[in-house]
Every structure is written in structure tokens, then in C-alpha cells.
Amino acid sequence: MKKWMFMIVAALMVLAACNGDSSEEDDDNVETETPIETVDVVQKDFTETRSFTARLTPNEQSPVMAEMPGEVEDVFFERGETVEEGDVLMDYQTQRGMLELEAPIDGMLQNFDFEEGDMVTAEEPAGMVINQDPIVFNFQVTQADRNLVSEGDTVNYNVSQAEATGEAEVTYVASTTGETGMFSVEARADQPDDTIPTGLTGQIEIDNVIAEGALVVPTEAVIERSGETFVFVAQDGEAKQVNVSIVEQHSAETAIEASGDNELEAGDAVISVGQLTLEDGASIRIVEGE
Structure with a gap:
């Protein structure tokens, strides 16, 4: 009796093992996604974007010149303020009587620091008015890059020091090279709020279609x-x-x-x-x- 029971148990184990092998084979045949x-x-x-280093210059600048030497009587503007052409910057007393010192152009008044009683001369500028609207980007390109820009084109600018980006219009492309063997290019960007000071450097970026x-x-x-x-x-x-x-x-x-x-x-x-x-x-x- 025990012998028959042993044979049955063995047969069941063999059957289970066969079923297990079949399952593993089926798993192996399943393709993984x-x-x-x-x-x-x-x-x-x-x-591709080509980048050129540009120097920022004012659109226009003009010195403030006194007609003749004199003593400052009243000062109406300070350096850093915005003036318009014809604004009276100060009154000063001369041998010919009281004269007015006027702003020569619209812009920002710079290098102007006078108080009542100071002397003004006619030999050196009393100050400078700088018009920064539009701001001017001056940069140079090689002969190979000259075909990337034409007057009237729109280019991108990035002035990291002023955290300013935007678009500028190309207003001039030189037809001949300068002393450096490169072509001068000029682009201008409107900035009515004077947010970008002159004297900085920026990047002009031009997209070239490959x-x-x-x-x-x-x-x-x-x-x-x-x-x-x-x-x-x-x-x-x-x-x-x-x-x-x-x-x-x-x-x-x-x-x-x-x-x-x-x-x-x-x-x-x-x-x-x-x-x-x-x-x-x-x-x-x-x-x-x-």
C-alpha cells in the first residue's frame, strides 16, 4: 500500500515540474516592450546664431558752451537730468550782463556740476548733453559675415550689464574695410526711458539660415x-x-x-x-x- 502511495506522489511531482518548465518557456517567448x-x-x-561684440554709443552728443566767462547766479538743472533743446540750465553774470546757458539738444545732462558763485569759462564745456534715444550699437564683421546684414535688417541685442534685450535696426553697413580689415556696422534701438547707458558693451545676435x-x-x-x-x-x-x-x-x-x-x-x-x-x-x- 505504501509502495502505491509513493508512486502516486512521485507522479504528481513529475507532472508539476513539467508544468513549471512549460510556464517558464512561455515566459521566455513573450516579447518585451x-x-x-x-x-x-x-x-x-x-x-545658427552668430554673435558680435558691440560698443554702445549715444545717438547724438553736444557740449554745453558758455558765450563768455562769468559767475554763476542760478542753477536750474543737475547732471543726470533730462533736458530739452533750449532749456535754460543756469544764469551767469558776465561783463555784458546776465546771460543764460541753454541746452543745445534734447538728452541727458552730464558733467554739469555748478553752484551759485562758481565761475564758468568759455574755453571748456560746462557740461555735455547726450541723446541716448535711440541707442547705437557699433560692431564689426568679416568679409564672410558681411552678407548676413543689410541696412533695414532687424537684429537681436543683449546688454547683460543693463539686463536689457531687444531688437535693433541695422542703419549702416560699410562698403569698405577699416584699419582692422573688417567692415563697420551700425544698428539702432529705441529706448525712450534711457534704460541702457552708453559706454557699455553688448552682443548683437544674427541668425544665419543654413x-x-x-x-x-x-x-x-x-x-x-x-x-x-x-x-x-x-x-x-x-x-x-x-x-x-x-x-x-x-x-x-x-x-x-x-x-x-x-x-x-x-x-x-x-x-x-x-x-x-x-x-x-x-x-x-x-x-x-x-
Whole structure:
């Protein structure tokens, strides 16, 4: 009796083991889906930004000159204040009687520091009026970069010291080089509040179109493997390898075009995360938004 019981138990153990092996084999046959993220292919002009150091100068400046020497009687403005052409800055007594010292142009009064009883001369300026609206950016470009700018173009500026950014209009491009062998360029930007002082330096940024209407993807989406350059496109739950050639590459974006019989167009979902371990036809699962 005991012998029959032992045989039954053994048979059950063998059956259980067989079932376990079958389950493991089934697990091995299940294809794993790789989690990925995608970015749509964008068609646009592919540009690079060229930066030039510019010196900031006033639109206009004019010295404040007294007609003749005299003694200051009354002062009506202080340095740093905004004046208009014809404003009386001070009265001063001369041999010809009381005279008025007027602002020669609109702008900001500088280097003007007088009190009653001070002497003013006719030989040196009593001050300076600087018109900073518009502010003028002066910079230089090489022959290779000269074709990037023309009079009337709009360029971007960045004056970090004044925490100011904006747009300026190119008002002058030299037709010949100066002593440095470069071409002088001038751009102007309105600033009615005089927020950017002259004398600083800033950056003029000009976008240069490298490829018009290019297909652009994140640089990390482009893979180079075994002598091939390609991207993976998410299509019907699978990763489709699309061979491409690089038109131009930046650190963040790359302009590409499909090579051979491959096709790629704007709006295709290029895999940008999880692509490095994929093979053509691999099962994928998009996890964006989760």
C-alpha cells in the first residue's frame, strides 16, 4: 500500500515540474516592450546664431558752451537730468550782463556740476548733453559675415550689464574695410526711458539660415552604429529604422534628410528616449504623459 502511495506522489511531482518548465518557456517567448518617448519631426529653416561684440554709443552728443566767462547766479538743472533743446540750465553774470546757458539738444545732462558763485569759462564745456534715444550699437564683421546684414535688417541685442534685450535696426553697413580689415556696422534701438547707458558693451545676435525647410530632430535621436546613421520612428507599436544623412548638426538639434529608399516627413514620431537599445522592428511602448 505504501509502495502505491509513493508512486502516486512521485507522479504528481513529475507532472508539476513539467508544468513549471512549460510556464517558464512561455515566459521566455513573450516579447518585451521597450518604454520610449517620442518627438515629432519639425520642418523649418535650420539656423545658427552668430554673435558680435558691440560698443554702445549715444545717438547724438553736444557740449554745453558758455558765450563768455562769468559767475554763476542760478542753477536750474543737475547732471543726470533730462533736458530739452533750449532749456535754460543756469544764469551767469558776465561783463555784458546776465546771460543764460541753454541746452543745445534734447538728452541727458552730464558733467554739469555748478553752484551759485562758481565761475564758468568759455574755453571748456560746462557740461555735455547726450541723446541716448535711440541707442547705437557699433560692431564689426568679416568679409564672410558681411552678407548676413543689410541696412533695414532687424537684429537681436543683449546688454547683460543693463539686463536689457531687444531688437535693433541695422542703419549702416560699410562698403569698405577699416584699419582692422573688417567692415563697420551700425544698428539702432529705441529706448525712450534711457534704460541702457552708453559706454557699455553688448552682443548683437544674427541668425544665419543654413538649410531652408529642413527636417529637424533632437540631436540625441540621431544614432550612428556600424557605419550607418539613422533614427527610429514609432510606427504601429514598433520601432522602424530610417536611415538618414546629416545636413547640419548643433548640440541640441540636427537637420537631417532620409537616405536611400527611406522616407521621413514632418510630423513623424521620432524616438528620442530609449532608442539606444532598440533594433529595427522592436516592440515599443510610448510612455509620454504617464
